[in-house]
Amino acid sequence: MLARLLHRAATSRLHNHFANSGATVGLIAARYSGLPWSLTLHGISETDYPAGPLLAEKLEQASFVACASYFMRSPGNAYRRSVALGQDGHCKMRHRPCGTAESTKAHWGAPKIICVGRLSPEKGHFGLLEALAEIASHGAEFELIIVGDGPTEPSIKHRASQLGLLERIRFAGALPEFETLAEISAADVLVLPSLMEGLPVVLIEAMALHRPVLASQVAGIPELIDGSGAGLLFTPSDWDDLARKLSAVIAARGEWQRMGDAGRIKVEEEFRVEVSAARMAHLFSGEILT
DSSP states (O other), X not given: OHHHHHHHTTOSOEEESSSXXXXXXXXXXXXXXXXXXXXXXXXXXXXXXXXXXXHHHHHHHOSOEEESSSTTHHHHHTSOHHHHBOTTSSBOEEEOOOOBOOOOOOOOOSSOEEEESOOSXXXXXXXXXXXXXXXXXXXXXXXXXEEOOOTTHHHHHHHHHHTTOGXXXXXXXXXXXXXXXXXXXXXXXXXXXXXXXXXXXXXXXXHHTTOOEXXXXXXXXXXXXXXXXXXXXXXXXXXXXXXXXHHHHHHTGGGHHHHHHHHHHHHHHHXXXXXXXXXXXXXXXXXXXX
């Protein structure tokens, strides 16, 4: 069906934005249609089961591979030489971060922490609750907004109740993009306690909105935050470290403006959607760029 749709649309190329099962369908349809095919790598879920076993073949068949972070270039470069190199002998693994659209700066409100992501074990919500309970025991005031839904939602609510945090948490559920950005704008700090990630677009969006960020030091996240002044990193799964960094961010209210401005500058220089799209366009046109 996809091959027929591509033919009807007189398509010249097929690109899959993820290396998941959709990319498997894309690879087959492109091969059947005789079209050039490419894909983007985002996170380690694309190198793990069930997508992982087919990744080598996908990389070998792709005319180029856009990598959302330098971290995600490493799995492809670890494969045999024929996978990482194109027919012209150049490396096909290209660093192409995702971008975010222009957005306006919102006002600072009451101290609020927001966490955006699917409610599943790898996103670290339970560890975030432990860290928040720790700082609450020392008198910290805060409100947590959780945006997203998923299989662990009942367990998260139950654990929040056990820790005496339920009245401090608002579960917003899964929201459309515009409403999610509005929630980030109304918050003070975005925290991402994930155990697994690629280069999360939500961090880029929060920085574009002048929001300080606090995230785990995994995968491509340090490429975005480390050294930018936009926020802090904590050791993955070290919830005591997260509690310390949360306390530091909350106590640094006078620095939020500076951190937000630093994040905005980082996004404008490296992650604006116009820049991201232009660099992807170079790949589609066959130009050789780093």
